[in-house]
Amino acid sequence: MKSDRQLRLEVAWACRILAMEGHNDLTLGHVSARAADGQTVYIKRLGLGLDEVMAKDVISIDLDGQLISGAGSVHLEFPLHTEVYRLKPEVGAVIHTHPLHSIAWGLSSEPLKMLHHDSTLFYEGIPRFTDISGLITTAHQGHVVAQALGNSLAILLRHHGILVVGKDVPWAVLTALTLEHVIKLQLLSERLGDVPNEISAKEAQILHLQKFQDAFIDDYWNYLVRRARRAGSDVT
Numbered sequence: 001m002k003s004d005r006q007l008r009l010e011v012a013w014a015c016r017i018l019a020m021e022g023h024n025d026l027t028l029g030h031v032s033a034r035a036a037d038g039q040t041v042y043i044k045r046l047g048l049g050l051d052e053v054m055a056k057d058v059i060s061i062d063l064d065g066q067l068i069s070g071a072g073s074v075h076l077e078f079p080l081h082t083e084v085y086r087l088k089p090e091v092g093a094v095i096h097t098h099p100l101h102s103i104a105w106g107l108s109s110e111p112l113k114m115l116h117h118d119s120t121l122f123y124e125g126i127p128r129f130t131d132i133s134g135l136i137t138t139a140h141q142g143h144v145v146a147q148a149l150g151n152s153l154a155i156l157l158r159h160h161g162i163l164v165v166g167k168d169v170p171w172a173v174l175t176a177l178t179l180e181h182v183i184k185l186q187l188l189s190e191r192l193g194d195v196p197n198e199i200s201a202k203e204a205q206i207l208h209l210q211k212f213q214d215a216f217i218d219d220y221w222n223y224l225v226r227r228a229r230r231a232g233s234d235v236t
């Protein structure tokens, strides 16, 4: 089990990495991690861009959004996090951001094509949430989004952004980066006209298991943190 300090650091690094990879949008978007007690949520505070979050800017709240520790205000859309945690005990981290390609592609009804190894992370498809275009600010709205997510790793919130979940912060970050990447790839490939050569469903399942293994996640995460450091980030 990770300590509360480790979770704060992971959330802060996740914000920096997402900002570096095209998920930045003014002071909007947030990352959270669930603490070992299952009820405490570490989340970026309101008022900062993803690219400037420090570990001290990660506050803790309960599942009703009440501040437990840290200084600062809670994002209006905290129910996107808390209601997913309430509904899905296996989820340990939640990311909500507004990346451009995912928003654009979310306007369509196109299914995701298996065009690359990375696409296979989502071989079961990516649902779209179309009931509400506005902000998700109530427990009821958060619950409806969490239900629409189902067993998927990500959902596209039409006219708005993305919601991504993971068993922990490194997995959620890898999933969010991969989501935007594969959607960008699909949008680019559409310029070529019809692309008939998708990876078969059977191969996609095998590739999914080969590429997205727990054994690799520490290497991926540590690399992303090193890259953020090289770009000048420090969260302590």
Ligand SMILES: [Zn+2]
Pocket (backbone or CB within 6 Å): 028, 029, 077, 096, 097, 135, 160, 161
């Ligand atoms: Zn939002």
